[in-house]
Amino acid sequence: MIREYIGVxxxxxxxxxxxxxxxxxxxxxxxxxxxxxTHSPLRRKRQWDAFVGGLTVPFRLYHLNEMPSDVADVVxxxxxxxxxxRDTAGVLQLVLTPSQLxxxxxxxGSFAAAxxxx
Numbered sequence: 001m002i003r004e005y006i007g008v009x010x011x012x013x014x015x016x017x018x019x020x021x022x023x024x025x026x027x028x029x030x031x032x033x034x035x036x037x038t039h040s041p042l043r044r045k046r047q048w049d050a051f052v053g054g055l056t057v058p059f060r061l062y063h064l065n066e067m068p069s070d071v072a073d074v075v076x077x078x079x080x081x082x083x084x085x086r087d088t089a090g091v092l093q094l095v096l097t098p099s100q101l102x103x104x105x106x107x108x109g110s111f112a113a114a115x116x117x118x
Contacts, residue, residue, distance in 0.1 A: 006060050006086060078098070082098060
C-alpha cells in the first residue's frame with residue numbers, strides 16, 4: 001500500500017539553485033519535465049494543486065539538494081526528474097522515469113493518467 005508519492009526535480013532548491021535553473025532554462029541548457037508539469041513560467045500550476053489535493057496520500061516534491069538520503073540513492077541510479085512511491089514498510093518504488101516524464105509534455109492531466117496507470 002502506498003504511503004506517499006515523491007517527486008524529485010532536476011534542479012537544486014534555494015535562491016541560487018532556482019536562479020541557476022531559470023537562467024539555464026532560458027538559455028536552453030537546462031530542462032526539468034517535472035518542473036514543467038508542476039509549474040507555469042511564473043508560479044505553481046493551479047491544476048497541479050488541485051490534482052495533489054485530490055490524492056489520498058501526500059505527494060512530496062524535492063530538489064536535488066534537499067532530498068532524503070534513501071531517495072538520493074535511487075536518483076543516483078535512475079536520474080532525475082523522477083517520481084517514486086514509498087509503501088507503508090518504507091520501501092521506495094520507481095513510478096515514472098525521466099523519459100516517461102518527458103513524454104507528458106508538461107501536462108498535469110497526462111501526469112495524472114500516467115500515475116493512475118502504474
